[in-house]
Amino acid sequence: MRGKRDYYEVLGVSKSASETELKAAYRKLALQHHPDRNPGDQSAEEKFKEAAEAYEVLRDPQKRQLYDHYGHQGLEGSGFSGFGGFEDIFSSFGDIFEDFFGFRSRRGGRGNAQRGADLRYDLNVSFMDAAFGVETTIDIEKHVTCAECDGQGVAPGTQTETCPQCQGAGQVGRSQGFFTIRTTCPQCRGAGRFIPHPCSHCGGNGQMLTHKTVAVKIPAGVDSNSRLRLSGEGQAGQMGGPPGDLYVFIHVQPHDFFKREENHVYCQIPISFTQAILGDTVEVPTLNGTKPLEIPKGTQYGDVFRFRGEGIPSLRTGRPGDQIIQVTIKTPTRLNKKQEALLKEFARLEQGKIGKRIKDIFKSAASKAML
Secondary structure: OOOOOOHHHHHOOOOOOOHHHHHHHHHHHHHHHOOOOOOOOHHHHHHHHHHHHHHHHHHOHHHHHHHHHHHHHHHHHHOOOOOOOHHHHHHHOHHHHHHHHOOOOOOOHHHHOEOOOOEEEEEEEOHHHHHHOEEEEEEEEEEEEOOOOOOOOEOOOOOOEEOOOOOOOOEEEEEEOOEEEEEEOOOOOOOOEEOOOEOOOOOOOOEEEEEEEEEEEEOOOOOOOOEEEEOOOOOOOEOOOOOOOEEEEEEEOOOOOOEEEOOEEEEEEEEEHHHHHHOEEEEEEEOOEEEEEEEOOOOOOOOEEEEOOOOOEOOOOOOEOOEEEEEEEEOOOOOOHHHHHHHHHHHHHHHHHHHHHHHHHHHHHHHHHHO
């Protein structure tokens, strides 16, 4: 620790400086000497590290008291040895850098943390499962944080080192006439660090591809194009960043009998022409079983009936829609002699009525034409 400058002198503050004054002084120096603003400047990097070390000591009441009484040697006896590199600085002051600059450093510690990518899964659901809801499982393939290196990509007992090609700047310069063109360092890809001893389990990636079974709870009332979000079930984050989310897109399969419009279900039931004429009670399938439907006398083809509350529950309110039933009349194609004779007699009796109705229709139309 010998040869170090006085920490108060480094920050340019008095020994009675408050925490606010210390922070303001460090902010000024950090802005001035930040490596991203001085790429390749070794002197600026050293001043940046020096200011960070001074601020680390003086912002801590215990370290500051020890330093005030015994100087650098007192800190040396306490085990404090400063920062190992940029990663340690950015890790310790991640929140502070965000306050200072409005962004997190792209290098080292939390500044390099990146949220994992989101995943998509398309799930086919039966009509009835969509109506009532269901719990199921899906199998997905995704990257998870390597448990061996905790996502750092380094072998146990080792650590990353400053990139020798860009000296931690993340960029390299190439002179072209009077100009210097800076590009991303090809060795560290802009990270400013490299891994000399990569983790044997993940090969230095910090992540491993795995298959996972995920439980999915499908609520009652979902429809096609509904989207479920499973928080944290996406790809693993990088450098300690949070994982992404898993989005499950629902595709409801059509039903042979029911059709859906919003929260109502529609169906058609066939009845015989005698049921339509004389009336009857028929059993109609619903989502919850069968239910009797009264067919009144004189029911016509296409007449509509309604079962209230027998539809699909709303995702918002849970209140179910209705079941809409449309009647179709099935005409018999094969009659025995007795049935045919009875129908002929019925037709003879109806013939006069039909003829009269036709005459009335023409008479009414002619009257309206004369007006």
